[in-house]
Amino acid sequence: MYKIAICDDNLFFIKQLRTMLKEKIRSDDQIEIYEYHSGEQLLMEMDHFFDVIFMDVVLPKRDGMSIAEELYRMNPLILLIYCSGTILPTTEAFQVQPYRYLLKQEMNQSWDRNIDDILHEMKLRNQKILKVTCEKEERWIHSDNLLYVMTEGKHSKITFYENEEKQRKIKTITVRENIREIEEKMDQETCYRVHRSVIVQFNYIVQIKNNIITMEDGQKIQISRMKAKKFHEKFSDYMGVKYRREK
Structure with a gap:
């Protein structure tokens, strides 16, 4: 069973991403998708570890980068994907090394290939994770x-x-x-x-x-x-x- 979390305060974006993921997931894949609208909510409800987390860089109260640092302390094996509308990420964004930094405005252009890569990497990593x-x-x-x-x-x-x-x-x-x-x-x-x-x-x-x-x-x-x-x-x-x- 693979577990994917989407943490973003934009409900329309979450719906788009969930649709893209479902289109890519094979019928025999066992994948659950969880939605969170703030980093605090994700941390409070994280009673299990996720294989992949799509994290908005800009979130209410606490930004996604500080949330990511806390997540990595809990589980350094998470496959982290930053999602942002900012074209030039700050150096702080890479204090925790993400697997991808995806731009929301390019969702209809490059995300299709990136989602394929992310799901493939998720399965490869899972094979070696105890x-x-x-x-x-x-x-x-x-x-x-x-x-x-x-x-x-x-x-x-x-x-x-x-x-x-x-x-x-x-x-x-x-x-x-x-x-x-x-x-x-x-x-x-x-x-x-x-x-x-x-x-x-x-x-x-x-x-x-x-x-x-x-x-x-x-x-x-x-x-x-x-x-x-x-x-x-x-x-x-x-x-x-x-x-x-x-x-």
């Missing part, structure tokens, strides 16, 4: 940011990178989902379950010695004997692909 439950709250984590996952009882403990106050920090949280559910969302070419209860992401391995992996945060992980041969094969393949890309 939606997990931590302390009864939904969290979104990009699977590429995971260092490793460990089983903790019936649940899992995830160690990952997260941007906090414009700094990249390592965090560890315990989530309700089990390791198999998380593994299904991860890129099988860049990760491997080295033990029944541990998945590692190849990109964050700094050393392998005597079948012991050292991760970027210093965590040491033992590779099980049954998994060792397959792990080394997969890791060699990964490094070969990575080397070719960097040449």
Whole structure:
């Protein structure tokens, strides 16, 4: 299920955009569209995270840019689309990096192609986003940011990178989902379950010695004997692909 929010105080514009989106949505797509007429209303009613938010830059009381900053603190994986009648955006508009900055006066010209791009990007990103439950709250984590996952009882403990106050920090949280559910969302070419209860992401391995992996945060992980041969094969393949890309 994809969730799209439109935040704009112009009801006619919302109606136009909703119509455009519905024309682009395939019959087998599960997409819900929500409407908000102010940034404050969006923040108050944001009891779930959205895949895409169309945000008017100029809104009553608080502008869309300050609302966007707050939204990103809640969920930095939102696909943000600024909608504006201003041709030259200010530098403040890009304090939070939008995926698109669309001009309302060009709605009948360039929006058709942009909507296609936005919906395509939404689906691509969703494939790599882990939606997990931590302390009864939904969290979104990009699977590429995971260092490793460990089983903790019936649940899992995830160690990952997260941007906090414009700094990249390592965090560890315990989530309700089990390791198999998380593994299904991860890129099988860049990760491997080295033990029944541990998945590692190849990109964050700094050393392998005597079948012991050292991760970027210093965590040491033992590779099980049954998994060792397959792990080394997969890791060699990964490094070969990575080397070719960097040449």
